[in-house]
Amino acid sequence: KAGVTQTPRYLIKTRGQQVTLSCSPISGHRSVSWYQQTPGQGLQFLFEYFSETQRNKGNFPGRFSGRQFSNSRSEMNVSTLELGDSALYLCASSYSGPKNIQYFGAGTRLSVL
Amino acid sequence: AQTVTQSQPEMSVQEAETVTLSCTYDTSESNYYLFWYKQPPSRQMILVIRQEAYKQQNATENRFSVNFQKAAKSFSLKISDSQLGDTAMYFCAFMNPDGSRLTFGEGTQLTVNP
Helix, strand or coil, X not given: CCCCEEEXXXXXXXXXXXXXXXXXXXXXXXXXXXXXXXXXXXXXXXXXEECCEEEEECCCCCCEEEEECCCCCEEEEECCCCHHHCEEEEEEEECCCCCCCCEEXXXXXXXXX | CCEEECCCCEEEEECCCCEEECCEEECCCCCCEEEXXXXXXXXXXXXXEEEECCCCCCCEECCEEEEEECCCCEEEEEECCCCHHXXXXXXXXXXXXXXXXXXXXXXXXXXXXC
């Protein structure tokens, strides 16, 4: 079974631009969660989608948004990029429910110049 | 809200020796899941072990085992017979009851020396 796939692996953007990251979950998984990892703040939860609905959201500004499609693939969008948005963005998928393990993708490294 | 604390930013161990990584957490929930993930230099987050809070028996996975103390809200990871490939950042994580969100600790960088 293929793992969680995140594209692109690397991105370089400038301040003020917007960016879209993609995550394809493991086949059969319906839950997709997004995390931001930075040296200063560590791993922080962004949001989670299940069956195309946002079920949980972390404490990030409205510039961070996401969506999930009917095939469970998910995208996250960051508008009006700031230098502080430079981070590794990780996506994880699961069958959903606390008994189920979240499996992570390799991440997208975003650099904002 | 849940919090997870890892008080050891860095640790090192000699190959073949045993090392224990500490983790404490705070929650008002009674049923939950705890995890240890490792993140090697490749940055791929890999599950090491999972513990269900309602199970008193400590989880084990080959060389990896946990010491789960529910009353003390402590969840430490023991790595036996350490190998060079165990060098990684290790994260302790708490899963919320609906399974939608992991709360991570700050991480412990483990280095296994030859």
